[in-house]
Amino acid sequence: MKKYVTYRRVSTAEQGKSGLGLDAQTRDIDLYLTTYSDTPYEVIGEYVDHISGMDDARPELTKAIAQAKATGAELLVAKLDRLSRRVSFIATLMDDKKLALRVASMPNADKFQLHIYAALAEQERDFISLRTKAALAQSKKKLGGLRDTTMKRNAVVKANAQRRADNVAGLILPLRDAGRTLREIAAELDKAGVKTARGGSWQASQVKRVLERLSDPA
Known part of the structure; x- marks a missing residue:
């Protein structure tokens, strides 16, 4: 048996x-x-x-x-x-x-064929390990590049926002100092023909963001 x-x-x-x-x-x-x-x-x-x-x-x-x-x-x-x-x-x-x-x-x-298979399988595992490490390194490199690009883009956006805030500071700050509300300041900006960054009308929330940027330009 x-x-x-x-x-x-x-x-x-x-x-x-x-x-x-x-x-x-x-x-x-x-x-x-x-x-x-x-x-x-x-x-x-x-x-x-x-x-x-x-x-x-x-x-x-x-x-x-x-x-x-x-x-x-x-x-x-x-x-x-x-x-x-x-x-x-x-x-x-x-x-x-x-x-x-x-x-x-x-x-x-048979045993000889199994030996050959074992050797080939080990080579394949080694290659897969190398390929995985290379892929991870490439991914990290790409992520690093994307992060740098994002940081540069954010810096440009921030700089543009600060520049626009500085441009309207001469109108907004005196109105604020005069005790005008955010909504009233927005209305005055519209009357003066000052456009927002997107070319639209001013809202109280936008005035608030500009004032915050002027008080903390960093």
Whole structure:
């Protein structure tokens, strides 16, 4: 009878990700057993680690490997990266002549093919890491440029507002000092033909903003 020891691994960050959770790994292992395995078969051990794939010190994997070697069973995992994300660690397992390894998602792959896949996967992860860092650096550069542009634009807007306030100061300040209300000052500006920045009529709120700018031009 064909014997298997199954091993599943998940890190906290991977718990909810599609294709990486324990349920998904169980599904892939079951698919292999019902579709590709010799029959009859028996699963004689099941082991699970909750730890990062970059950490090679995994107690449950150690137990799974020991049982598989002692009983002649195949060590069955859903995906190759569930064993480890390090190609060097995977290579060590594949070099162990006493250990038979099977990957459910690559049911017909031999050890040599799995080794090649592990090496390519590690290269891809390294490239993705570099690409992500480059994208983040580019984004920061763009954000910095946008921030500089925004600051310059705001400075121009502020300078223009201060210039317009200075232009009407000779009319507004004497009216304020004479005790006129904001609404009355707005009416006087309209009578004098003074336009707002947008070319419209004056409102009390606009007069208030001009007075605040004149009192605090910074």
